[in-house]
Amino acid sequence: MSDLASTASQIYQSALSVIEAIEPRIANATRQELADQRASLKLIASENYASLPVLMTMGTWLSDKYAEGTVGHRFYAGCQNVDVVESVATEHARELFGAEYAYVQPHSGIDANLVAYWAILQHRIESPALAALGAKNVNDLSESDWETLRRSFNEQRVMGMSLDVGGHLTHGFRHNISGKMFHQKSYGTDPQTQLIDYDKLLADAREFKPLILVAGYSAYPRRVNFAKMREIADEVGATLFVDMAHFAGLVAGKVFTGEEDPIPYAHVVASTTHKSLRGPRGGFVLATQEYASSVDRGCPMVLGGPLSHVMAAKAVAFAEARRPEFATYASAVADNAKTLAEGLLRRGVQLVTGGTDNHLVLLDVGSFGLTGRQAESALLDSGIVTNRNSVPHDPNGAWYTTGVRIGTPP
Numbered sequence: 001m002s003d004l005a006s007t008a009s010q011i012y013q014s015a016l017s018v019i020e021a022i023e024p025r026i027a028n029a030t031r032q033e034l035a036d037q038r039a040s041l042k043l044i045a046s047e048n049y050a051s052l053p054v055l056m057t058m059g060t061w062l063s064d065k066y067a068e069g070t071v072g073h074r075f076y077a078g079c080q081n082v083d084v085v086e087s088v089a090t091e092h093a094r095e096l097f098g099a100e101y102a103y104v105q106p107h108s109g110i111d112a113n114l115v116a117y118w119a120i121l122q123h124r125i126e127s128p129a130l131a132a133l134g135a136k137n138v139n140d141l142s143e144s145d146w147e148t149l150r151r152s153f154n155e156q157r158v159m160g161m162s163l164d165v166g167g168h169l170t171h172g173f174r175h176n177i178s179g180k181m182f183h184q185k186s187y188g189t190d191p192q193t194q195l196i197d198y199d200k201l202l203a204d205a206r207e208f209k210p211l212i213l214v215a216g217y218s219a220y221p222r223r224v225n226f227a228k229m230r231e232i233a234d235e236v237g238a239t240l241f242v243d244m245a246h247f248a249g250l251v252a253g254k255v256f257t258g259e260e261d262p263i264p265y266a267h268v269v270a271s272t273t274h275k276s277l278r279g280p281r282g283g284f285v286l287a288t289q290e291y292a293s294s295v296d297r298g299c300p301m302v303l304g305g306p307l308s309h310v311m312a313a314k315a316v317a318f319a320e321a322r323r324p325e326f327a328t329y330a331s332a333v334a335d336n337a338k339t340l341a342e343g344l345l346r347r348g349v350q351l352v353t354g355g356t357d358n359h360l361v362l363l364d365v366g367s368f369g370l371t372g373r374q375a376e377s378a379l380l381d382s383g384i385v386t387n388r389n390s391v392p393h394d395p396n397g398a399w400y401t402t403g404v405r406i407g408t409p410p
């Protein structure tokens, strides 16, 4: 351990003794979490280990400040330090990803996706519909104008990857608000290869005519071609929204480049900061300038006051990800996943899509006569923390499942 890390660790231990004086159970659970993390092998694809600087940035006085609004335009006095924090975080996010605009207030991935959806709806509606209503922006609308817009929202369609084959709840799943706000249609994967079939996706999109095409996943072990996704979106007049929560670290670390980098192709991108990106728990949105003013309305439209201490930790994590060491880390994540997949295949394990080229491997444990839940428990007993996960068209349903998802970011 470096001198800095060792000092930081001692400071943390001292902080825990301060907590202990008030509520020892919390201090103990926190110490035990560290002990458990050190004693086990964490292979949950959506988790990671944030650095001490990131962790320590979250435990500061910035937590005490309310700061609704945007930089320089707050609804509370005394936000000068939060303005610095948010400006630095957005600057790092823009530079790290080469994005035109960044918004770092979302508290989580779902919040970030909701901000993105509302921003897209507002933007798409504002251009033609506001002009028709003789208004410049949504604040000029009367209640009856809103009623007209709400009716038109009902016609909005979203098309995202099915949860069944690795999509996320927020991509139109019927029990998530995204499946209620929108008319939705999911795209699946090819039944033989288990890969995205872009030709079929195009044909389905032509028929369904989504307003928003969502790309991204939480349990698909392959890369996505975002140039193709953008072509499909353009062909049907959709906005391309990419949820890169799982692979943001691979984008930041330049493992995903060219057509696998979503930023040059998507209109709006949302992400978490705590998965492969290795930051604090939270979310952010990137967008083209065209969508910027709509995304800026995330608070108060969807979000409460920003968590200033977490925005500060996001800034620190983005700064870490801009260092050359992060690219080395991101390459290792992808290399390790590939090596793990090859080892499993050699031992006769069935893998969804036959392998991986990102940060996760999805094992189909049905051939061992196990459910995903049994495999997850057996692995946990051996000190390996994973999560059970559905495989495409899983016969055991979402609770027991037939799969285990293993990820290499941590």
Ligand code: DSN
Pocket: 046, 109, 168, 218
């Ligand atoms: N819970 C995350 C995951 O495990 O993939 C997605 O929100």
